Every structure is written in C-alpha cells, then in structure tokens.
Amino acid sequence: MRNTVFFLFLFFLSPQKGNANLNIKIDSLQILLENYQSEDAMKVDLLNNIGYEYWVVDPSKSVQFGNSALDLAQRLEYLAGIATAQRIIGVADWALGNYDESLTKLFPALENYGKLNDSLGLANILMNIGLVYADQKNYQEALKYYFQGEKIFKQRNQFSRLATTKTKIGAVYTELENYEKAFEYLTSSLAMHKESGFRYGVAEASNRLGLLFREKGDYENALNYLNSSLQMSIQINDFEGKSKTLENIGSIYLVQEDFVNAEIFLLRALKAAKEVQSKKWLKDIYLDLKILYQQKGEIDKALNYFELHSQMKDSLFDQKKLMEISAIRLKFEMDRQKKSIEIGKERIRLLEQKKRNGRLLIYLISSLLILAISIAYFIILRQKNKIKLEKKEQEEKEKLNKSREELNRAKLENAILQEKELQQKLELKNKELASYTINFIRKNELLDEIKQELVELEKDASADQTKIRRIKQKVSSNTNLDKDWQDFKTHFEQVHTGFFKNLKSKHPNLTSGDLKLSALIRMNLNLKESAAILGISPESVKTSRYRLRKKMNIPQSSDLLEYIIDAGTVHNEN
DSSP, X not given: OHHHHHHHHHHHHOSOTTOTTHHHHHHHHHHHHHTOOOOSHHHHHHHHHHHHHHHHHOHHHHHHHHHHHHHHHHHHTOHHHHHHHHHHHHHHHHHHTOHHHHHHHHHHHHHHHHHTTOHHHHHHHHHHHHHHXXXXXXXXXXXXXXXXXXHHHHHTTOHHHHHHHHHHHHHHHHHTTOHHHHHHHHHHHHHHHHHHTOHHHHHHHHHHHHHHHHHTTOHHHHHHHHHHHHHHHHHTTOHHHHHHHHHHHHHHHXXXXXXXXXXXXXXXXXXXXXXXXXXXXHHHHHHHHHHHHHHHTOHHHHHHHHHHHHHHHHHHHOHHHHHHHHHHHHHHHHHHHHHHHHHHHHHHHHHHHHHHHHHHHHHHHHHHHHHHOGGGHHHHHHHHHHHHHXXXXXXXXXXXXXXXXXXXHHHHHHHHHHHHHHHHHHXXXXXXXXXXXXXXXXXXXXXXXXXXXXXXXXXXXXXOHHHHHHHHHHHHHHOOHHHHHHHHHHHHHHHSTTHHHHHHHHOTTOOHHHXXXXXXXXXXXXXXXXXXXXXXXXXXXXXXXXXXXXXXXXXXXXXXXXXXXXXXSOOOOO
16 A cells, blocks of 8 residues: 555656656666566556656657556556556557557546546546547547546645646637637636646646637737747656647748748757657648648658658548547447446345345244144245245246346347448548548649649740640649539538538528538648648638638637537438
C-alpha cells in the first residue's frame, strides 16, 4: 500500500511535465531500476513512473516502459499497477497519433480504476478519452467525457486538474465556433494555472487562446498569446507543445502572406514534431508547407508535402481505424452488460440454494412430525401440496424468464449483425467518396498549377505561343467545374441520400453555391480542403461559412456541422 501511495503521489502531483531537471529525474529513476532486483509491485511502480516522465520528451519510450510495467503487473495481479500502466500507454499512443491503440488501453483502464474505487483515476481517464475523441473531431463525444471529468475534479477540489479540463473544453468550443464559451473557459483556465504556478498549463491555455483569436481574425492578439506559449514551452522542454505552437504561429504568417516568417516557423515546427514522432502535428504541418510552397510557386516542394500530408491523414483517419475504435467502445459496453448479467445469475443461484435448503428443512420437520404426532398428518400433507404448487409456479416463471433472456439475446445478436452489414456498406461508399474527393482536390490543384506556369511562359517572347494556347485550351476543357460537381454530387448522394432535397426544402433561399458548401461541411472538410475544391482561398471559405450560418439563421452558440447533418437527414415518422 505504501508503494502505491508513493507512486500515485508522483503520478498525479508531479510538478511540471517538462521542467529543466526532467532528464536528471529520468536518469535517476533508471539508475534505481537497474539496481532494483526484485520482481514486485515496487518495480511496477518504478517502471510506470519512468514511462510517465518520458511522456513529454519521448512518447515512444513511454509506451516501452508502460508495456514492461503492464506485463509485470499482470503477472503479479497488481490491479493498481495494471490500471496505471494502461493509462500511460494510452496517453502516449494518443500523443503519437495512434488513436485506435490508445482506446484499447484507456477503456480497460477506466474499468480498472472503477474496481479500485479511485475517483481521481477515473477522472483522469475520462479526460484522456475525451482528448482522443477531440482529435478525431468527434466534439460532442469529447465534451461528454470532459464534463464527467470536470464534475469529479470539482468534487475532489483538484484545482490544477480542473484548470486543465477547462482548457480542453475551451478548445472544443473554439472548434465548434462558440467563441464566447471558448473565451470564458480558456481565460478561467489561464488564470487558475498562473495562480498555481503550473507552467505547462499556462503554456497550453495561452496556445489555445492564440488559436481562438486566430479563428476570430484578430492576428495581433493571437500572435501575442502564441509567442507567450512558445517561450514557456521552450523553458520547460515541452517538445510537443513547442511543435504545435510553432505550427500555429506559422499558419498565421501564412494567412498574412508573410512567406519568410511562415517558412521559418513551419520548418521549426516540422523539426520539433519529428523529434517526438507526432503524427497528428506532422499532418497539419505538411499541409501548411504544401500551401506555402504552392503560393511561392515552388511546385515540386508543394506536391511533395501534399503527398506526405495525404499519407499521414490516411494513417490517422481511415475508415477502417474509425470502425475499429467504434468496435472497441462497443466491446467495452458489452463486457459491462455481460458482467451485470453474471452478477444477476449468481444472485439467482444463491436464492435457489436458499430455497433448496428451506425445502430440505421442511421435509425433515415433516418426517419428525409424522413419526411423533399422527394428528398432524393432514396438516403436513396440505403443506406439501402447497409447496409443490409454489415450486411448479416458480419453475414456470424460471422457464419464462429463460425464454425471454434467450429472445433478447437473439434480438441483440441480430441487431449487431445488421448494424455490422450496414456499417460495411457505408464504409465502402465512404471510401469511394473520400477517394473521389482527394482526386478532385489533386486534379484542381494540378490544373491550377499548370495554368500559373502557362501564364509565366506567355511572358516569355521566345516561347511557342501557339502551343501555349493549345495547352491552355486542353486545360480549360478539363476544368469543367459543372461536370466535376455533378460527379461529386452523384458520389455524395450515394452516401448521404436525400441530403440536397431535404436541405433545400428546409431552406429554399439556398443557392447552388450554398448547397456545395453545405456538402463540404457535411463531410467535415476543413477550410484548406474546402478551398482546394471550390477554387477559392481559405479566408473566402470562412466568409462563405459565416454567410451560410446567417442564411440558415443559426446562432453562434450552435454547431454548424450538427445543424447541417440534422437538416439534411431524412427523419422517419412512425
């Protein structure tokens, strides 16, 4: 017990994740490990502590030590060590962008902390699961887990953890374009972290406030908060925080067309992301670099980074992994239901045992009474008949309950099978739509690049102008936006049947351009991806989204994506 308390103190109350003494702390712990010979719970705690410290500077090593701790804890049947190791591995996999692998550890950890009656452990796991869903853009699911964690931290007066939770909630509200709520949560979080002196929390809250002002178009305030976050991340050796803040600063310079500073900060961000092997930040940085070099006219570099972005995006968000994650969650819920059923069966078994013991006692008493008192014969006979009748009634009830249980189990299995078939069909259609969309984007970008190069060639007096005109005609004939849109529309409606009809019915004032934008929002494409398809700038897409929200009379507090999904979906009425 003393060992467990010692480790939990280090795990939850460790000062700053990336302070200047972190490497010294890790080295000291590894020396202790090398000199520790016993295969016991103390060694599990030591391995977990090393894995936790590695999380910021090298998540891959965090996974390595976490797996070693988990293996030993399982052999020792040390539940607290198992739960902690599962959390360490899950958080490290999240940092590396391995979302499906992360949830395979976090959901079992959630169950184990429940068995331990560890409310703080539960709250931390709830927050970790929320982080995974937030990175997958499943914001409503992320908020569900965040709010559960927030409630526990409030009850336990966990000031620092509560502040961190507020940061995460504020970040989600920023993505949902609910800027008022986002500002409320983030400013509260920043003030709480400054009061407690938790520098990692100050850096993260400042970074999120910078992103909030970037989304609002206030680049001056955005850069002030982001530069403050960057300096703090450098001071505490938080390489992941450094990477994402550098990328955020570079993206602002990119929007402002300050290509010199944009290139400096994005390349620094790329180097930092590679140091921690972070797939999620590499994906965004590759896309920013693609846009940067495209605007600078360095086509080869732009194509290279676009290809790297596509590969990284596919590895993070392909449909197969999303299905696996859903299956993980379903398995977790079914395991809980199964355990509840087993508990119910055990209670029934105990009741039946009590009944059997009671019947045996009655038979013994009846035998004694028959031998001792003949006058009680008829009374005992009547009692026996009553018991037989009750037994028969009980048996009938048990048969009925068993039949109902089997029927419910069959219904559940059939529902799961039907859902699996529907998911497989939807997966195929989604893959076709995703593939067509990527090709659509690449085609438009390539044709645009060719047009730009031809414009430059026209300026050259020595160039063959007749040949250039023929090429331009071929490019124009292939740039058939109407045909491309009709093809895209055909693929889209195979996945989202009746979307345009339902949306137009609810909002007759929508133009064809509004319907196009609504379809791209329904696919959850970001500003950059939507701009590539529509042939306009990301800022123009953002303006169009704002006008669309006004046309549909959607308040800022509501999620535009959720509204469009609901408005474009057929609602069956029974």
